Amino acid sequence: MIRIDILQLVDRLEQLLDEGRKVPLSRYVFVDPEIASSILGQMRISVPREIEMARALEKDCDRILAEANEEAARLLAEARDEANRILDENALYDQAAIEAKNLLLSARAEADEIRSGADQYAIAQLAVMESEVVRVLETVRNGLELLQANVDGDGSQGDKQKDS
Numbered sequence: 101m102i103r104i105d106i107l108q109l110v111d112r113l114e115q116l117l118d119e120g121r122k123v124p125l126s127r128y129v130f131v132d133p134e135i136a137s138s139i140l141g142q143m144r145i146s147v148p149r150e151i152e153m154a155r156a157l158e159k160d161c162d163r164i165l166a167e168a169n170e171e172a173a174r175l176l177a178e179a180r181d182e183a184n185r186i187l188d189e190n191a192l193y194d195q196a197a198i199e200a201k202n203l204l205l206s207a208r209a210e211a212d213e214i215r216s217g218a219d220q221y222a223i224a225q226l227a228v229m230e231s232e233v234v235r236v237l238e239t240v241r242n243g244l245e246l247l248q249a250n251v252d253g254d255g256s257q258g259d260k261q262k263d264s
């Protein structure tokens with residue numbers, strides 16, 4: 101059976117009306133009833149097919165739209181997951197940066213404290229060494245003075261010390 105488009109049938113019906121004989125002084129037209137019945141019969145057959153095709157097309161559109169909505173929802177969920185993952189990574193990075201900064205500050209404070217303690221220890225040790233050096237220097241000066249006095253006084257003091 102040859103499929104006839106509903107629009108072709110409407111065109112044929114319109115042509116039939118245009119070619120029909122007009123009734124004088126009225127708006128009526130005489131048409132061949134067999135041809136009109138044939139066209140109407142074909143329309144009765146074609147219209148349900150057209151409606152069926154439209155419904156099938158509508159179903160396909162609904163199915164495609166549903167699939168597109170599912171895909172959009174999936175993509176949106178993936179995008180949200182990726183955004184959350186990136187935010188989590190950024191939060192971890194921020195936390196690591198804060199911890200690194202705190203560790204650096206703590207290390208600097210500890211280094212300053214150690215340096216200060218080492219400086220205090222060095223000052224104390226140098227002060228002890230200075231007093232020892234001053235004491236040794238005084239001993240050396242006293243020895244030098246004594247020897248100088250012995251040399252200047254002909255060694256009489258050296259004999260006196262030997263006698264005593």
